Amino acid sequence: MAGKGKEKKERQKSLMDKIVKDPFLTDEELSEHFEVSIQTIRLDRLELGIPELRERIKSVAEGTYAKVRSISGKEIVGELLDIDLGKKGMSMLETDNSMAFEKTNIVRGQFIYAQAESLAIAVIDADVALIGVANIKYKQPVRSGQKLVAHAEIIKRRGNKFFVWVRIKLKMQEVFRGKFILVALDE
Amino acid sequence: MAGKGKEKKERQKSLMDKIVKDPFLTDEELSEHFEVSIQTIRLDRLELGIPELRERIKSVAEGTYAKVRSISGKEIVGELLDIDLGKKGMSMLETDNSMAFEKTNIVRGQFIYAQAESLAIAVIDADVALIGVANIKYKQPVRSGQKLVAHAEIIKRRGNKFFVWVRIKLKMQEVFRGKFILVALDE
């Protein structure tokens, strides 16, 4: 047998790593980085089963398209239906499969929590830090596809400290309730 | 002046709409849908300033890449450091700007909560419904860039009902604590 194959293995391992970390690299950029020809990179990808740049980008985009809009960067998780700044507000969240356990279709708590928290923040209308939460309760599991309506109400204010009650209903049934204690950070 | 231009305007409005709803459509698919030539679609995109398919996909992917890995679809929010199934577990979350308020860099509570909840679920190792949560407390605001280490421990079990304590620390400081009551749904 011939061919050290050590460099190759190391390069391929490192290549896999690099592409996982940054799927936006072209073969050309990769070939410059590893100081091998483009063809070598392509052979490596072939052997490793790594798809071409455009396919990688596409799957990143597809995998995240529906999900992201519901949580994460957005100010309000769900859709703001009604708001009376400093007093109360209402939001609606249409749950979908991406928020749920695959097998059971039961929506993960974090999404329900995020709807509640973001609505609580919205009614205060300021950057806030969450200091305390108490009396949270998930009363019923929610299945994906169901529409959740959240009501938030500021029940007390002490200086820059707000006490907000949030109730989330599925049709007429309450599925979540929680009390948030928020501290406004406005300078 | 000549040219009705009504159809054009309507088509362009509708086109904009369609692409916003589904950025993954090629000019060819669009031309079939609107029953005009590909050239007309390209003229429309030009006039409306809508970039080509690949650019659209790319911006979807870029805009969401960093964010998604931290929350949403993933099983564990953060990185699983250690786990003793049925007993306890540890995870680490590197916070970044996408998780925080822009102005203040203070990490939104939902991300911290999601780390805690997903770790609690992980130690149980089953699809679960979140039934009750009590005694949650955010003890200190967290700034983006900081690493959070979560410890979860099952403290009690009654049938398919699990009581899990989660504590999240930033260096030596506790920033979050919460008790989760989870119900396993394994058939």
Added chain:
DNA sequence: CTTAATATTAATACCAGGTACTAAATGTAA
């Protein structure tokens, strides 16, 4: 009806970032 402007379609050359395949060059160990 004719004219002028708008709207649409066609045709062609070119581009990025590839795939797929064939062939040649360069190790490298035995």
Added chain:
DNA sequence: TTACATTTAGTACCTGGTATTAATATTAAG
């Protein structure tokens, strides 16, 4: 030296475009 692995090179082809020029409707107005 030989046998095999590895790396490069070269070529034809693909998708989904851009950019440009030109031809062909379509339509309102004079």
